[in-house]
Amino acid sequence: EKLANRDLVNDPRKIYTYVGLPNKKTLSDAENAFTVNNSYITYQKLGISESDPDREAKRERIIKFIHGFDSYDWDLNGITDEKRKASYINDSGQTVQVEWILGAFIHSKPLIIHYGDKSVIYAGANDGMLHAFDDSDGRELWAFIPPSLLSKLKDFESNNTLQIFVDGTPKAYIERKRDGSIQKVYIIFGLRRGGDRYLALDVTNYNAPKLLWEIAPPTSSPLLGHEVTTGFDRLGQTWSAPLIKKVASGNGSKVVAFFAGGYDTCNDPNMSCGSTQKGNALYAIDIENGSLLWSFSNADMKFSIPSDITALDTNNDGNVDRLYVGDLGGQLWRFDIKNLDNIGEWQGKRIFRANQSSSEKRKIFYPPDVSFESDYEWVYFGTGDRENPKQETGTASFPTQNRLYAIKDRNPSTPLTEGNLVDVTSDILQKPNPTPEDINLQRQTLNNLNTSSGWFITLENKGEKTTASPVIFGGIVYYTTFTPSYPTEGDICFLGEGTARVYALQYKTGNAAFNFDLENDTEERKIIYKSDRSMIIGAGIPSQVVIAVVKGNVVGYVGVGGGIFSPEMGSKKNIIPLYWRRVF
Incomplete structure (x- = not known):
């Protein structure tokens, strides 16, 4: 306007x-x-x-x-x-x-x-x-x-x-001065779908922006002569948003930008990919000039990585030392980041494979969320082809069904598979009025959850897929999903070509966290079971759940169908800041 x-x-x-x-x-x-x-x-x-x-x-x-x-x-x-x-x-x-x-x-x-x-x-x-x-x-x-x-x-x-x-x-x-004013x-x-470039601008003076650098693969066209190309041969369409973090360098720190290799259009609907796709790499660059500091790819990294990256500071020293990212072959990767002086010791490896054969097509488009336990990390993510949202999975033509995953990362020596996880799709732990056989199965499931490397839930609605990153808060992990073709029994007030859902799950078990489904309650008690794991929040592709603290209260927001939905949150207690620190 x-x-x-x-x-x-x-x-x-x-x-x-x-x-x-x-x-x-x-x-x-x-x-x-x-x-x-x-x-x-x-x-x-x-x-x-x-x-x-x-x-x-x-x-x-x-x-x-x-x-x-x-x-x-x-x-x-x-x-x-x-x-x-x-x-x-x-x-x-x-x-x-x-x-x-x-x-x-x-x-x-x-x-x-x-x-x-x-x-x-x-x-x-x-x-x-x-x-x-x-x-x-x-x-x-x-x-x-x-x-x-x-x-x-x-x-x-x-x-x-x-x-x-x-x-x-x-x-x-x-970068700010001591008085809080802008230093840099x-x-x-x-460019995401617009091309295979990354660019950096110096906007310290917002009225006089400067071009710092531009990164491009050496095969990109047109090359105009000013681009940084050395080391970026595997770069695809630049989907992965730069992750700008401090890493240890000598006795201090250096600011580095990380990004994944990006997207190969061979993954588009009605296209096919060869044995190795563009974008099968991870990069770390110097933000001052765009030069390559480090990159990773190996024989197992055959698939594009369009996802953003999740970073951890596991020892609370202010420097990133762990990265996670998934690829379009359903593989979850872990990277251990050391001091820049010992960059040869930076390591990467697969820690999970969602697909066990070439016929399975689960793809990871979005970064995981992570929570800490005393001796391992929980890593949460989901699968789904974001570039083909109307694809109806679980059919004869495309039998692969997408999943919600929770992985215990104990730094496995070989990649975990679904065989190392507990399938909690049936939600046996919350089954109402369990029989003696059910009770035995519940005990067995609890034991398996304690000894296994995590759990997963199959998305059983035809074509259902995750379309955003999960979020964990207050012991509850929130996923949002999209299912093409809105069901005829749905509310006719919802317009669009698909169903948006939000899932709220107990982070250790996958149990339903809230009583979303009121229809299975009785006059005597509320029943929380499998159907309470999720609720329909509208039509169209939903956003990630965004957590906000409003006047000390926790509020969640999901963008869907041109509006905002607020799902129930796990904590109703007032949140009071104990301390703060400046990151940059």
Whole structure:
């Protein structure tokens, strides 16, 4: 709305790129302005052929379109110097056109940085740009087009094709002075579906952003000469949000960014992969220059790793020393991080395999959550093909059913399998009115849970899959799932093409944590059994459960179907901070 109401002629947008001049990496330099009058923005950079007689006119149309003008006359009214419009159907069923400048924000989650005098929101969009907005009034401060995307902007000429550009989530490294004021701010982001690059900007001065570096695999196209490519041969689409953490270095610490190798489009629906996929690696880089510090891949790491990474500080010294991540072959990986002076001692290995044969297709798209026991860690994660959400698993054509997993990580010498876990799908421990046989089975199950390496639950609804990371809080682990094709017996008020559920499970047993299903209760007592493990919360793909403390009370939130659902939480007690410390 702010851009729609903005006078684009008298109050033009500040849109930048990087044209490749080594001494001109401040994006607000005139040479990097994405304007018609900047001769450094050539038609060649925009991917227009030398032989095209309309090349200069096309160049101008592209630039004006990105600034918000309807230079392609999408509304067919013959006017190309007006603002772009978008159409939608209102509550009366009428098609309405409104001025609409911004592209879609699909997977890029907003990043808010508080500078003292101002708070700035950074987010990527599918209009080709990373945007910076003033948090106080929503005004766009500036936008940045990654240089590798310049040649794709011409694809906007087709009005009926979804374009993917800056689709990744930005992450920040913030260094503050003793008085709390800003010393340094870097943001690092990938392109996700938009490409195979990571970029870093110095936004210490939010009005004068600088390009720090850009990472690309050596086979990427186009390569413009300024990219860091050495060591990134396995990099796929850059889905894994950078994890910026301190690691031990000598007698101190060094800030490092970790990310997984990313996604290979061979995993898309109706595609097939070879024996080894792109993205089958883990990387650690220097955030100052993007240079590779460490990478890991081996013969067992054959599958793409689009997931974010989970990090632990197991000895509470302020430095990361453990990482977990899953891959699209259903494998869970553990990495032990030592001092940078002994980087050769950094180790990685599989600790669990969800698939025992090539016919099983369980995929891990999201990072696990972890809880600590005295001599091991619980690692929680789920499976599901996020890029094929309508896939109906558990059918003759695709028999694999997805699972919810809880693994005890005792640093196994060989990968665990489901044979090392207890199948608690039936929820025998909470069976009401158990028979003597049931009681014996309950005792056996409890013993198995104590001696095994964890538990799992099969998602029995046809096509059900996890679509976000689990969250553990107060002894309860929360998962969210999506099932395609909303059931006919569901509430007709829910719209969409699938069912969203939230699961709340006791973290050691997988038992139902709450009395979600009131229909199985009796007049005499509440019954908590298998059907109480989950509840339907709406239609569409749900978000992760987000935990917040509001006025001392614990509140959970799940985004679903354009709204917010608040599931029951395990702790109703007031939470009072005991201490705090600055991480960066």
